[in-house]
Amino acid sequence: MPIIVILEKTNRHFSKFLELLRTQPEIRANDLRAIVARSSYYCIILKKLCTLNKWLKEIQPQLYVAEPSFVMTKSKDVFNALRKCELLEIESKPDIFVLRFKDEAH
Numbered sequence: 001m002p003i004i005v006i007l008e009k010t011n012r013h014f015s016k017f018l019e020l021l022r023t024q025p026e027i028r029a030n031d032l033r034a035i036v037a038r039s040s041y042y043c044i045i046l047k048k049l050c051t052l053n054k055w056l057k058e059i060q061p062q063l064y065v066a067e068p069s070f071v072m073t074k075s076k077d078v079f080n081a082l083r084k085c086e087l088l089e090i091e092s093k094p095d096i097f098v099l100r101f102k103d104e105a106h
Contacts, residue, residue: 003059005099007052013040014048018097021066022090026083028071049082056101063087063101 009015013036020027020035033041049065056063066082073079084090091098 002103003063003101005056005101007097007099009095009097011044011048013044015097017045017049018090019092021082021084022092022097024084026069026071026081027066029080029082032082060101062104065099 007018016035017027017032020032029041032045036045053064053067056065064085065088066084069081069083071079071081085101087101087104089100089102091100
């Protein structure tokens with residue numbers, strides 16, 4: 001059975017993060033810090049993401065919004081990134097985000 005989570009757009013920094021994540025399977029930390037202040041990245045985005053991931057894992061252990069990963073480019077540069085859960089689809093509405101987690105079987 002799919003799980004649906006509704007998030008109100010209350011914080012512009014976290015909303016920017018979810019908008020990026022909606023269109024990209026992974027976001028390099030440097031790219032995200034280019035559009036939000038470094039302190040906002042650590043104090044707002046990562047803090048909210050950790051809280052949301054912890055709550056989702058209590059519901060179903062394999063669920064999360066995004067988790068840290070390392071990405072190697074063709075030129076062998078390594079970057080820290082946030083990778084979106086493969087089961088997650090994000091829909092943006094005027095005042096909310098709808099997070100839909102698909103069943104693993106589908």
